[in-house]
Amino acid sequence: MYSFLLAIIYVAFVSLGLPDSLVGSGWPVMHQDLGVPVAFAGILTMIIALGTIVSSLASERITLRFGAGAVTAVSVGMTAAALVGFSVSDQFWMLCLWAIPYGIGAGAVDAALNNYVALHYAARHMNWLHSFWGVGASISPFVMGYAISSGQGWSVAYLVIGLVQAVLTLALLASIPLWGKVDDARTRTSTIETHDLTEDAPAQKGGAPVPLGTALRVPGVVLILLAFFAYCALESTALVWSATYLVAERGALPAAAAMLGALFVLGLTAGRFLAGFFADRVGDRALIRGGFLAIGVGSLFLLLPLPTDVVGFVGLVIVGLGCAPIYPAIIHSTPGNFGRRNSQAIIGIQMAAAYVGSTLAPPLFGVLSTWTGMWIFPVFIGVLVVLGLVMSERLNRVVAVPAGRRSAEA
Template sequence: MTASVLPHVSATGTTEIRATRLLFLIVGFGVAAWAPLVPLVKVRAGLDDGTLGLLLLCLGIGSLAAMPVAGALAGRFGTRPVLAAAVLVTGAALVVLSRAGGLPVLAAALTGLGIGLGLLDCLMNLQAVAVERRAERPMMSGFHGLYSLGCILGAAGFSALLSLGLTPAAAALAVVAAIAAAFLAALPGILPALGGESHGPAFARPRGPVLRIGLLCFVVFLTEGSALDWSGVFLIQERGLDPARAGLGYAAFSLTMTVGRLTGDAFVRRIGRRRIVVLGALLAAGGLGLAITVPLWPVTLLGYALVGAGCANIVPVLFTAAGRQDAVPAALAIPAVTTLGYAGVLAGPAAIGLLAHATSLTLAFLVVAALLLAVAVGARRLRT
């Protein structure tokens, strides 16, 4: 990416760095606030599992529709107005989801939540690329660590509010108020022109280095999705763990990923971005192999912890690489890479389920491990 594409960041950068961290926290909060509402929506609307699954697709549809055009919208209307609209849509959607019981309203609100979070996701990464570039030191892992921390705090906070007796609507309003306060605090440090030039295509078909980076992101996000959706099933089905403890696999994964990201910038400075991707992919593949080959559930948990540690800093490094390549402007490259990565979250777990149905869950996870080895090989061509 050429220097002319990057917006100017102040010499100190303190305000911009703080704003970037708050944006990542906001997205983590928004994502996490939806998770405790899912079972409540299911009961309130009287949905069976199949209908709920179709409803959940609306979140992905909204995000995939918004992500490719986020940079172009910021270039045309300005970053702050687009982010403000995204926060407004996200907050309104969460409030509606906490109250609505009709399927059409729920579908529209969940699509809106996807649109808001999709725009926020792309623009926070564009801001992070610009701030990191100006600071001339690795910062992306720490930014993504704040997203992971926001997910943990958001889910725990929302659940705590519900346990204190607040209604879902009141809890949602509290979360939306926290998001609005964080956005207002971030506003002075949000760069006014992340999108670059306002003319040109609204989005670009990934090609060259952007396509390679996007495919690497696809695999890593697929791995994260498999841990979220299938680790509990594997622990119950293959390790005989009690269902009440099945969430320990994803908890182990999330803990090491969050810690890895919050401390990852120091490792990036020490060993370099390319080695982070290679070693991280190898560690994640080894952890997954350990989880599925040793028939002891504590070892399976250790394996998932290694997967989280290995994956932790790969995506932040890949976003930095997408911002630094010069084949496609950053305002188009970041949304393209984000979209490909998010497609891995959506399509990956479904593909694992189909493969597990045709063969076994163990074999499906072996395929994921093999894809992680391919990431390690592909990282050799990564321009850092």
């Protein structure tokens, strides 16, 4: 039962990644067909981001009322409908309308799935699951590229991914009863192991949600929100601006820089897959610390004023590998740091902080680089590394984890 549901969750994480690269990979053609400026992509992604932030903040209330399985199924169904809607849109305002359910569905499923896995499965699965997200994010640009190169158009790519999401929705709907059985069994086991049937028990379906103000007052929550904001800000900035930096400052050929941008995502995916093999032994705190330190080393490589672009390529690969374990480790450590009862509420807030960071940082860097020059890229990354590392280390001193508490259930 546990393994079958885990397999479904793995597929769901692939589904989470599938739509994330579609707008970026298809926009060079989409904006021409729709007759809008290329900058309008920012409007579309902002609408999606706002939807994800709102639904992330509301995720605990929704999940407690309907259950993680139902929320996941309905949320994936919303993204499926939105993607099919994108495929039939021939005006930009239509895309904006469909972006609303797209963002709401993405935020709700992200928070619900991450909390469920953090509560019920080991750290290795959290890393591998986020690696599967990377698989989905890596597949969709190829789907978009084939649809455009074959003359079928960008709308076909959205339709194909939307239909894949629709099939997954049916599988998730059929699996809803299984989520409750696994949830009950895992809760009974975990509460017996911790000898705590009240404070450390996870919030149950139908229970009272933790108010936002109460969650923010839990010791250490603000620190982890700042650390998560910093991480997601530097990851999104690297994804958007690394190729431009390598061309403008390191003299790389545009084709080589673009290829390295793809390697950054693949490195992120591979790094999370590898981290899964030792995550349970090393622990979440060491993964977070090591990840930030690796990113710092990579940013120093990028900053070195050497005449070859190879050092810059190596630096960016190191940044990608450093990024790999941080996101899943922060999520997986949440129940242990703040209590299982608070985890859904706090993970929802963390998701909101993540989307704020990933939405605001790239345009902020764009403005900053116009004033200072593109050379500021590794410095910008380095500042975010320091913020994330300092906040996470302060959290380690604030949060006292009892020696008998397990970081995960197998």
